[in-house]
Every structure is written in structure tokens, then in C-alpha cells.
């Protein structure tokens with residue numbers, strides 16, 4: 490048996506989407522989020538720098554009676570990019586159209602959206618880095634000249650019919666600003682980089698959400714949930730809902746720090762926001778491999794998961810928390826990882842450190858391990 494026995498029915502577990510601590514939105518999130526979104530910049534918590542810069546951009550546009558410059562919002566999921574795009578529209582008293590890069594596979598899809606925009610409308614394009622190339626090229630001209638060329642017909646007989654567009658504001662959101670081609674990036678007049686939230690900011694998010702959901706929460710109860718929310722309002726709001734269920738079923742509904750901790754222990758989200766998969770990766774790395782270095786695929790096999798799941802789902806947060814390091818020789822646990830799991834690192838042997846085993850020794854393959862991320 491592997492030390493980590495994946496059980497998809499366990500609460501809070503499941504590679505990727507159905508984890509309680511994933512920053513991606515699930516169906517329940519979407520249903521509740523509409524009610525929890527701040528409606529204007531003053532209500533939007535944290536992200537001081539982006540808020541101040543954006544406020545200037547919007548205020549100046551209002552004073553000029555013009556449409557604001559195109560805005561690019563970059564940062565990890567669940568930090569409030571969609572919320573901010575709606576706030577931009579609300580602050581400009583303009584309608585908003587919401588779509589996403591993967592939904593625009595053909596230039597024609599984009600032409601249809603662009604040609605139906607009204608003057609001043611905000612077009613929110615989530616995951617803009619995932620748009621198809623032809624659509625992206627059409628967007629360049631639309632952003633710069635408020636014009637698109639609609640191609641009619643095929644082959645040598647095809648003609649481009651220019652179509653004037655009303656001025657609009659594109660708000661692009663991306664988790665991977667580095668993947669945007671420079672010509673696209675350069676066409677945004679303002680780029681806001683969203684950062685993870687500090688615990689005190691998440692506490693404010695939680696108090697606000699508790700008020701809107703009519704929940705009774707202690708300041709220390711909010712602090713307990715904030716500490717486990719991985720710097721992400723979406724996760725904070727989701728954990729709040731699970732703690733609410735527990736407080737309601739097992740107690741009188743009031744959220745104290747003890748009740749929050751008990752509830753999140755049931756859902757296997759620990760004091761630092763690690764869930765079962767995160768802890769399994771660390772546990773295997775420490776107990777089985779003495780803290781590493783160990784190759785990604787060996788680690789993944791020992792955990793009983795796909796390499797991609799370990800690399801893309803568990804590792805980013807472990808690296809961010811300073812619990813795991815990715816090195817050319819493999820994954821290494823840090824001193825903080827030993828401490829977090831309450832384990833003692835093996836004592837270093839006296840004298841110079843013996844050379845670490847070559848990667849292929851760990852795999853028994855002459856070619857060595859698959860490429861490390």
C-alpha cells in the first residue's frame with residue numbers, strides 16, 4: 490500500500506477541481522459568488538495598489554467623458570479579477586459582456602461579440618491567453634482602431650469588409666501574463682498585478698461574507714479560517730460555507746475559532762491550508778525519501794497520483810509556502826516541511842556530505858528520469 494491512499498469520496502479531496510482548497514471555481518462557488526462580490530472599488534478589499542491605480546484610470550476617463558483604456562488583470566485564480574471587471578463596468582455605469590479565451594475558437598466568434606457591443610461597454614475576456622491565434626490577431630485591430638476586418642468568402646475570392654466598432658473597454662484576465670504575446674500585452678493601457686491576500690485582508694473578506702450570509706462569526710473564528718485559505722478570497726468563502734454547515738449541524742451556528750478548527754479538520758484542511766494531497770506529497774518526501782532530492786515521477790508514483798497532479802495541483806502551494814523546493818536534482822523538502830509535519834530530519838553524518846545518488850539510480854533507467862518541471 491502506498492502511504493497515501495487516494496479516496497475520491499473523502500471530503501476535500503480529489504485531484505484538481507473538487508478539492509476544498511482549489512482556487513478554481515466550482516458550481517456551488519458560482520452560485521454563491523454573485524451574492525458575495527463587492528459592487529464598487531470602495532467595497533473591494535485589499536489589492537491597494539491595483540485599486541488606487543485603477544481608481545485613477547476610471548476617474549480620469551469619467552472626467553474626460555471617455556471610455557477607459559483597456560485593462561489587463563493578471564494573477565492566480567480566485568483573487569478577484571472577474572469581480573474587478575464588474576466593478577469597472579459599474580464605476581463607469583456601463584454594461585458588461587463576459588466571455589473567455591477558450592470560448593473564442595474562431596475569429597468569427599470574436600467578430601460576432603465585438604460587432605454587437607454598445608458604446609462604452611466593458612468586454613471581460615477571462616483566460617485571454619487561451620484565445621485562438623486568428624481571434625487574437627483580430628483583437629489587436631479592434632483594441633487599437635476599434636475596427637475589425639470581417640472576411641467574406643474563401644480562397645482567392647475572399648474579401649475583407651471593414652467594420653467600425655463603438656469605443657469599448659476590454660478587460661483581459663490571465664493567470665499567465667508571461668504567455669501573452671507582446672503585441673497583445675502592449676495594447677493594454679493599464680495592467681494590474683493581483684497579489685495573494687494577507688491574512689488580515691482575508692479576515693475582512695470573511696467578516697463581510699458572514700454579514701451577507703447572515704452568519705455569526707467571532708473575530709478569532711475568522712482568523713482561524715483566514716489562516717487556512719491560501720491567500721485566496723474564493724477559498725476563504727468556500728471554507729466559510731463548510732464551517733457554517735458544521736457550526737449549524739453540530740453546534741448553535743456561531744463560528745468560534747474552536748469550531749472553525751474542528752470543522753476544517755473534518756475536511757482535512759490543516760492550520761496552514763494544506764489538504765490531504767499536499768500533506769501526502771510532503772509525507773512521502775520526508776518519510777520515504779528522507780527529504781529528497783527525489784524525481785517528480787518517483788514522488789508521484791509513491792503518492793499514487795499522476796505526475797501532472799503532483800506538479801500542478803500540490804506543488805505550487807508547497808513551493809509558495811517554502812515547504813518544498815524544485816531543484817535540477819529533484820524535489821527537496823525544506824526545514825519548514827519537517828517542522829510542519831512534526832518530524833525530525835535525519836542527522837547529517839559527520840564529515841563532508843556524501844555525493845547524492847544520480848537520478849537514474851532512483852529510476853533504474855539508463856536514460857534517467859523524465860524531464861523535471
Ligand SMILES: Nc1ncnc2c1ncn2[C@@H]1O[C@H](COP(=O)(O)OP(=O)(O)OP(=O)(O)O)[C@@H](O)[C@H]1O
Nearest residue numbers: 522525526533534566567568569570571572722723
Ligand atoms: N477583494 C475582494 N474583496 C471581497 N471579496 C472578494 C475579493 N476578491 C475576490 N472576492 C470574492 O472571491 C470570489 C472569487 O472572485 P473572482 O471570481 O472575482 O476571482 P477571479 O480572480 O476572477 O477568479 P478566476 O480567475 O477563477 O475567474 C468572489 O466571490 C468574490 O466575491
